[in-house]
Amino acid sequence: NFQPGQKGNGRGVQAPRSAPCGYFCGGFMVQKLNSKPTGKTIIGLTGSFGSGKSTAGHFFEELGACVIDADKLAHEALLVGRSIFETIRGEFKEAGFPADKNLDPQKLAAIIFKNPAKRKKLEAIVHPYVFNRITEEVAEAEEPVVVVEVPLLFESGYDQFCDQVIVVKTAEPIAKQRLLEKGFTQEDIQNRLKAQMPLEEKIKKADLVI
Secondary structure (H helix, E strand, O other), X not given: OOOOOOOOOOOOOOOOOOOOOOOOOOOOOOOXXXXXXXXXXXXXXXXXXXXXXXXXXXXHHHOOOEEEEHHHHHHHOOOOOOOOHHHHHHHOHHHOOOOOOOOOXXXXXXXXXXXXXXHHHHHHHHHHHHHHHHHHHHHHOOXXXXXXXXXXXXXXXXXXXXXXXXXXXXXXXXXXXXXHHOOOOHHHHHHHHHOOOOHHHHHHHOOEEO
């Protein structure tokens, strides 16, 4: 039962917020979940591309919950010096990424959303990194309620780690208009939606719908 004014985000590492969700649909492979931090309620927050997950996450944060953004952590992996930086750069040589600059998520998106095999390769590299980072941030959070925003929550199996799952629903025309205004093309939107579970299926699996 978190209240307005409660202590803010307790994450140990404050990385800049990610670019708009969906460059490679931050999600991750759930590996070995030996135990969940005691005394914390884990809420999974998901929805389809453009549904307003981040906006909902901000509201939870204002109410005092710790909000962890899986997409932001995925973008963190693209920074020079991160443990998987060179692995990604080597896998996507066709993009011509320089060794001394952060990887360009837009270039990666242009490749992986037109090539499912490439998308799976990237996910196989990035997902374990994101999972480990989420585990670290959940452990470091001081708040009793932790909201984990994950676009591929059900697809990755991370819903098994959550006490409750909330799906954010928005009418498709509204979501598409939002994304078009952000600079995504119709093709971009369709490619990203194809990479996700249909919203109707997510709603069936949810505990709550916003």
